[in-house]
Amino acid sequence: MVAVLHGGRLAVAMPSDQTLIFLIFAAVFGLLIHGRVRYDLVAFAALVVATALGLVPVDGMFSGFAHPAVAIIALVLIVSRGLMNSGAVELLAAHLIDSDRPVPLHIAAMATVGAALSAVINNVAALSLLMPLDMEAARKAKRAAGQTLMPLSFATILGGMVTLIGTPPNIVIAGYRQDALGAPFGMLDFVPVGLAVSVAGVAFVALVGWRLLPRREGVGVFVSEAAQGRYTAELRVGEKAADGETMVSELYPLADELDLNILGLVRSGRRRPGFAAREPIRPGDFIVVEGDPKAIETFMGQAALDFVGSENHKGGVASESLTLAEAIVPEGARIAGRTARSLRLLYGHSVTLLGVARNGQRFHDRVRLLTIRPGDVLLLLGTPERIAAATSWLGVLPLEGRKTAVVQRSKAGFALGIFGLAILLAVAGVAPLLLALAGCVVAYAALGLVGGREVYEAVEWKVIVLLASLIPLADAFERSGGAELIAGSIVGFTGGWPAWSTLAVLMVVTMTLSDFLNNVATTLIAAPIGVGLAQATGTNPDAFLMGVAVAASCAFLTPIGHKNNTIILGPGGYRFGDYWRMGLPLELLVLAVALPVILVVWPL
Template identity: 65%
Template sequence: MTGDQLFLFALFGVVFAFFVWGRFRYDLVAFTALLVAVMAGHVDAASAFEGFGHPAVVIIALVLVVSRGLVNSGAVELIARVVIAPDRSMPVHIAVMSFVGAALSAVINNVAALALLMPLDLEAAAKAKRAASLTLMPLSFATILGGMITLIGTPPNIVIAQYRARALGEPFSMFDFTPVGLAVAVAGIAFVALFGWRLIPERERAKAVRGGEDAGLYVAEARVKEKSRSIGKAVQELYPLANDNDITIVGLVRRGKRLPGFSRDEVLARGDFLVLEGDPKSIETFMGAAELDFSGSEKHDGGVAGPSLTLVEAIVTDNSRIAGRSARDLRLQYRHGVTLLGVSRSGRRFRERVRNLKIRPGDVLLLLGPRDRIADVAAWLNVLPLEEGRTQLLQRGKATAAIAAFAIAIMLSVLGLVSLDIALGLCVVAYVLMGLLGGTEIYEAVDWRVIVLLGSLIPLGLALEESGGTRLIAETVVANTHGAPIWVVLLVLMVITMTLSDFLNNVATTLIAAPIGLGVAEAFGVNPDPFLIGVAVAASCAFLTPIGHKNNTIIMGPGGYAFGDYWRMGIFLELIVLAVSIPVILLVWPL
């Protein structure tokens, strides 16, 4: 072992130790390691930051941005809403949610897919009066499995494809991962739906209560716009839709006056205002489903479907400018372009119109306006925005156009007319022109920690490979599997990769394991593609811990899971992945 190899092995050992410890952010650890390698002369200073321009880094960033655009268009929600049916049996519910989650994860970032479906799963659990822990983990695992189906479904596939381009001259294409990924996803989902969920302990969801049972409910107004599907219906005809979205219709405003009672039998006409009670996301979703606009929407381009509009929850203090006054007194909408959509007052209802209501200290306001302006207005009002109290308004009327733009981009890449990064870039430009994405939102959509991690580890991985370090590891694997069938060698490589991925970021795992897989294939004189595909599959399979994949971390709080809950189902799922993937890999990618 040379001095260069010793140094780089030691450096990676320290990096992995810090990753597992979790005391410091993994992107800062990787960036620091890169600088250490540069100062020690093991990475050329002139090429130290070339990893940030690597195609894999660009593609991952663009996939995240495109995912945000699809979410903003409501395209994903249209698919997701059909899966809610609390009267389904547990296996059927898990199967439906899992297949939808896997399908979404194949075309958008799997973290985004889980973020969209998790509230629906929690809602279904609440309506069916069952523990959410029984269904959240299967959903998380399904979105991870679905990411393996296409090139853009998960970062390890992107990294492996670009590594193949550098090492062998041509990357994997969009659907090269599909045969193996689809087989693994179907087998994995069948397991979690039929048997896996029974291995999960029932745990109560951790509840975050803000001042009482109904403290998070707002009273808001929604305008019946021109050509709305609600025109001509009695108010009570909207009750089933309201119930599906956890909304209560508490009244009707017509010609500026609140009608008596709940106005159940009143027939809705253009310009009427429904008075709604619910949480911000439920209000937004109901308005989209019933084709309603917010009060004063004519002052915003496109109404509820206007670009980059955000709901923000903010607490009124004694020193707030709006305390003791109304939104109408401050001319909030006309002077600042921000609408007071709703007010939460400790669960109390009121008969005044929202814009005329005298605001009190302790009220929580639901403000709506352009993303780039609403923060300044909140500061001017001297109200305290809640850290997690933001809800993006979906532009459901643009869902078809958003799907078409994405499909065209993928088709251009599949046909070889443009590279994948250029195709996705064109899709992002189209979304900006449609108003689905704003300038600030593009940068917010990117997980810069992953970008810094990947950009930092790529030069380190190249340095280890050039020093002969990865070849040394490959030779060790070969020596310890001498005389064994080739499928055993592939199994050993995948088990090693899976174990790393359960404790490390899957991008980091892929960058280390890919050269090892190539080295093992070269040592045996066989086709390297089965080993590269095996690394991609194994790096995505982080089912034993809550830290191996972001989706597992996201569900930990809402599901009330303990650290040791994941392996109960995860260990069997990883064994199934190995049992299914290895035969399919060797069939599709013969040696």
Template identity: 60%
Template structure:
């Protein structure tokens, strides 16, 4: 072996060891490895940061922003209302949620798809009085499977597509992954729906949807906007919707005055305000479902058409708010923020929320654009609670957001513009129409993954150019000379899948892709089946909670232990190998 090969193999060995160890952030490990490679002379200094301009890195960042836009616009609620039912049998619930999760993962990042559906799944489990552990892991696995269906569903597909363009002159297109991905997703979903969930230990664990301690229920108001579907209904007609969202309707405000009692028999009119009691996320969801609006939206256009945030904040003794009301402070006029609700040690009150004198120890619920809410909290002297902010869904923009994304995909698929340009255009439109705010554009991007990918790309290129990947390929071929090509493909997929169970799937793909290409060259067959095999195997990390971010996300809410994943994950990985190898060879002949 040459000096460059020995140096790179040793360096990558340390990289893998540190990534498996997991005590040091993976982006820092990759960055240090890049610097060490430059210092050792195996990467030229002028080529050290080419990864940051690589198209795969750009596309992954843009996909994450598009996913955030879909979440902000409430695209998931368009289907959630039809799929959630606490009375449905568990297997039917898992099947429906898995299909929806896989479908969403095909068009947005699979991590974002899980985040959107996880809360709904937890709520369904609580209403059905069953352990959420039975359904949360199948949902996670389904979103991982769904990500394999399209180019943008999962980072390994993007990396493989860009690697093919560099090696063969043309990338995989948006739907080249679909035939094999759909077969794997359908078979995998059938398994987790019928058999897989029965293999999971039943963990009696109460998942936390809100992410933090309970600050009590808030009393809030919601305005009946023009053309609201609630107009003409009795207040009592909204009780079932309130129960569905864990909301209590306390009464009705008309003409600035609270009507007596609970006003159950009163007909709702335009301009009325409903008095609600519940936690912030439930209040926000009910306002959207009942087609209501935040108080003050009709007077302040800044609360319309903007990316809004709900923030919970404690009122200390010396706060400017103490003893004063939101109206008295002219909070909406001065700061562009409205006081949506107040929590006072579980006590109810008859005063209107904006006319209620605030006391020390109250927890207030502020609504407005994130920057304004933060400024208002500082001006008021209140203390925002950590992890107690909630993005307000802009439901009126759901179809617009989906339409913009569909146009971007269409332009890319038809070859009018590259995918990166199409997605960048969609992001620009979302930012222009405030589907995502300026700060959210940057917050949506998972920068550690971007740094990891950008730093490992030069290392992968150096290993390939030094002949290291060809050396590995020759060793694999030499050890499998008596085996048919399909068996060699299966072995490559098993090795890749095993690595992906313990390493980041992007890192696994960057190393396995050139090895697959070299094996195909040594066997004198088409490289496409081997690249597809790497893409499938790198995505299917089901044995551990560290192999895929989705598995890590559900570990806490589901109450899972490290050893719980392999029970359903091992048979699923075996099934994927058995199904995907013939599928790949059928759709991508040798």
């Protein structure tokens, strides 16, 4: 507010709506960059303040939650979870690891698959799936994981630019175009620019980018066996796995690929001598293995093995919503000094003790008959609800973030077919994308690929609240003339320059914002500025909107600009300043490739 003298009296002039909205966004930017307060809380608090000041109408305060972009992002996350639960993505990823490949070829293979996956599923999900494979390859090749994790992260970000559903900025831009110009961008409208940028970017990270990263000895080389948590587990042989002729040794190639050790065979309750390599496997036998949880789960699925207590779950290993969870045994736990069978863990709680880890020690006793000690780490299998009840009853402590979903590999074909049909219907214009994705989610739920609990767990609610809070704020920003003011400033700065230079400046500004802010927030601010620039210069608004979509996804300079960059920070042994080494030339490359392609496909 400003004090002025009016008629001999001191009066107070309230700041304009434009000033207030700029102050609110300045506070939002400052808090988001500071990073100490959750970004969804920052955005929601800003929405409450703007509504209290009259910048956002009360009846429109929660309009963002009804916006199609919010629903599409939530549905994409659920579909991504279903595809991963079906093993459809794993079918492709399983062939990537080859520790003998030179680093550039390994990066090229992983980056290409990562970019392709990110075009159709959430790019965070794509990285989450491929990162363990990349780290496993680094461990086998005895090289630093930091050489390859950043190229993989950047590739998954690049791949999201290719389709409408690949990344939130594309979804937000499509929704904004519908509001501003009367029709959204289609599913494949992003392909020409996004594909060109992705191909150039993947080539860069594979051939040049990884060489720009610092090489630090002993940092992010590979995870030790103890840190990985290698468990001794017993997997049951069922009718599907035993044909009377398959020998234990024939499972060795799959075990080697997964870095899993086959320790022996149990028949009729007794361990066979040695490793039983020449023994044919029979129904009712148990294969004794040693490995990390994901390797055990994958081996169990691909070798068609089962587990003790599978009869308690309809469908056995392919049952819905089964999870492997890890828990440590403290002093005084109910299970300490006892066995799983004596506690009737399976029959009382429908939870199987699948494996035990004890400082790398191998066991000769049956897992269910093993006397558990304080300090042991247990690998429990069951539904999330059953595991939660069992861990509380046993007195053990679940390890945070150490859960592995049991993949329903027999449903991979159905999952791919349903998803492909949904995308085809959307591209052909038979059904709106929102309806097609919603139908896909319903089908996945009916097939058991996502349970009722998983539907809600798959959605990243912080992003949903952020987006739903910023949409009304962005509308207020545009109504107040804020976007028009910034657009006018850019036009004034580039006065007398060619029209494409104005687009280039907008993309540089958007890229810079995206390196420090959430890409959804960046898109919502930059989109109206882009339309304002198009109106001020009398050019095609689609070119500016496409430029914003590409630039908002280019968060390569910092670990905070995109969640994928944050995820790799620890495992890769990176420092804050490492990102710009590869990120800066990559952003310049994106600008150099995207700008001419936009001018050709969406001429000014």
